[in-house]
Amino acid sequence: MKFRQATRENVSLLVGLAGASGSGKTYTAMRLASGIAGEKRFAVIDTENGRASHYADLFAFDVLELREPFTPEAYAEAIKAADDAGYPVIVVDSASHEYAGAGGILDMQESEFERMGGRDTAKMASWVKPKMAHKRMMQRLLQTKAHLILCFRAEAKIEMVKKDGKLVVQPKQSLIGLDGWVPVTEKTVPFELTVSFLLTPDHPGIPHPIKLQEQHKALFPLDQPITEKSGQMLAAWASGAPKAAAPVAEPPLPVRSASAAPDAAAPYITPDQAIHLDDLCKERNIKRAALLNAIGAQVNRLSLLPAEQYAPALAWIERASAA
Secondary structure (H helix, E strand, O other): OOOOOOOOOOOOOEEEEEEOOOOOHHHHHHHHHHHHHOOOOEEEEEOOOOHHHHHOOOOOEEEEEOOOOOOHHHHHHHHHHHHHOOOOEEEEEOOOHHHHOOOOHHHHHHHHHHHOOOOHHHOOHHHHHHHHHHHHHHHHHHOOOOEEEEEEEEEEOEEEEEEOOEEEEEEOOOOOOEOOEEEOOOOOHHHHOOEEEEEEOOEEEEEEEEEOOHHHHHHOOOOOOOOHHHHHHHHHHHHOOOOOOOOOOOOOOOOOOOOOOOOOOOOEOOHHHHHHHHHHHHHOOOOHHHHHHHOOOOOOOHHHOEHHHHHHHHHHHHHHHHO
16 A cells, blocks of 8 residues: 555546526536536536527537436436546536436335335335435446536425424525525435535526535635636636636636637627527527528627627517518
8 A cells, every 4th residue: 555645636526506497507507517628518418308408509518318217327327428428527407307306216215115015114124225226326426537517406495493482484404405495316415516506596697605615615706607717717626727716707708619710809798698599599490500690700609699799680680580
């Protein structure tokens, strides 16, 4: 046995994003993954019936649509396939199905309980197989070379507590949740993560830390949405680069493709504007390439469109729709 000096080098990241519908989990995960991956494509394991593909024109990624049963083994196999394929980042949206989805560990426990006769004495024993399957999946995650971003659904929970002799209803206090919002997952998962955040519908993309250690605080300003910049800085930290300065508030700068060459000083349209243009194109059966060509944009993705071209893009869509 021989010890060596400890160094931070090529650390694999495990990032958790939890939130209710409308909190920006998927979009934030895509931005973070894009920043970590740089010019490379990343992988998305989609359990949400193709929802990730809504962002296909905003980010460079490949998708695997995982169907039920959402067993721990199915997740482990999908993650291993993405890792073996060499993707630098793997987004899992949503990891909650492994716990509460059809065929997940809650269903596995219920099946085991019924198989054992449904007696109260069998409740504890019925958890053995599901927990072992989950443990094997977590071991697969911890052995993954790629960086992992896990999206979790979150539920608002309450509890009854006694205060001054009276029962009071309050948001549930939880070591893995925040302000009553609790990620839908096996209770030990958040402790395995490098960082984890709660996102809320009233401020989509703004991180509320569940687990945020001192060395990562500068990478995630708590008054700004998580952007590609945070991903870039997190990747640099994981590679062993010196501590980076906190990102300043600025318009988000999506990662450029090699063929994109707009004015480097021009600010980009906002993520909401990019999604709005994309939705209009889908609704009116307009090809995005036709839109970009018509307004003279020197980019190949809507997210890279300079801000001054947003109004001309809207006007062209209206004219094209009326023609």
